[in-house]
Amino acid sequence: MTLYPHTMTQSTPASEDPPAGTSTEKRPLVELTNVNKHFGSFQALTDIDLTIPEGQVAIVIGPSGSGKSTLCRTINRLETIDDGGSIRIDGEALPEEGKALARLRADVGMVFQSFNLFAHKSILENVTVGPIKVKGLKKAEATKEAMTLLERVGVAQQAKKMPAELSGGQQQRVAIARALAMKPKVMLFDEPTSALDPEMVQEVLDVMVQLAREGMTMVVVTHEMGFARQAGDRVIFMDEGRVLEDTDPETFFTDPQHERAKNFLGKILAH
């Protein structure tokens, strides 16, 4: 069973070598060029240049205050960036405001630390509101697709309930379904398991691993090192608003180059 069938046709699993003679270059889905971000006089991001190709699962890690959440939020312009930098989604520059920005945001799924399900709408409505109001789907069609997604993240039984009646893990899985309902090109996860009780972390990570296996392009801000190793194609280590390391998970965890990365790994892997 696949979470998100249409991605299957677009990409091959990362573990397989491409057949000889075909191009290994995948189109860049997210491109950040010279991205800087100030909050007043505090510089949250400094000279970020990143390209995330289609199908890649990029794990962003770093100590708190390192700018990793800010980085994630700039990609769909929940945070603006300083003049001079640019962010492109599938080749298209992020517009400043209005309808064009909304359209591009619909292509970028976002999962928040605090779930942010619409509190006054049922689980089902949370998933159908985007397809109906943004994409103009008929209610019956949106409901059918939403139920399929809810089935796959394992919360179809709760479709008629309100968000506050669900556990944190269930709410976060609904939030993933809500984002997937828009058929996004890329999914952003901003510390999706940080607000969860420990026993609920795994059920959310399982859904994310499955999504990664199906070839979804993902940017995941997380402290879950197991997930990073299991599903990540790439680890981006940030500190004080800069990208310090950008490598594959195995290299990062076994042979970090920077002192700060070693220090950080030492702290989180010590116990």
Add this chain to the structure above:
Amino acid sequence: MNGFFELFAEYDVLGAFWMNIKLTALAAIGSFILGTILALFRISPVTSFRTIGTAYINIVRNTPLTIIMVLGVLAVWGQLKVEFFGDFDLNFFAYAVIALSLYHASFVCEAIRSGVNTVPLGQVEAARAIGLTFLPAARIVVLPQALRGAITPLGNTLIALTKNTTVAAAASVAEASGLMSTMIEFNPDLMIYIFLTIAIGFCILVIPMGIVTTWLSDKLAVAR
């Protein structure tokens, strides 16, 4: 007490209260619509809309209702000759409804804005992240939650509006407080009873509003 009950035959007390109810109902609708629009102005991402909203609130909320009512009747009708209806009474009734709506819209706006403050920022971010623009995000996600959070201050505004309909007497509308003055003028010996009658009448109108407000704010509260 002599002659008290005869007053009800002589004067149309219920009809006067009915006028207050009509003023309340129409001005409640008018001020709710205008207040919601003003609230949208106040939370808009566009600076000039926010400025317009803030200016309206600061000017109208800080002007006494009587001044607005008299301004309408003396200046707009008296000098500028703006007439909504040919019928004299109906025309002044319209003026009273408009003045009450304009004035209370500023309080409705602030009540809704206090409700908007009860909606976590994450709700807006989630709405925008699925591709909703400002107005749909406001209509589908923010306002439904904000209104539920604003029921108590909205109820208080409705109660104030109900009592403020008595100011319509300044626009010659035949409502309860105007009738009270007339009754007292011709029956000064019954002054206390007349006064109590009108006061109790307003209590009967207003007390259920408080009860319904409390009940609704419990029933419709958004669980988070």
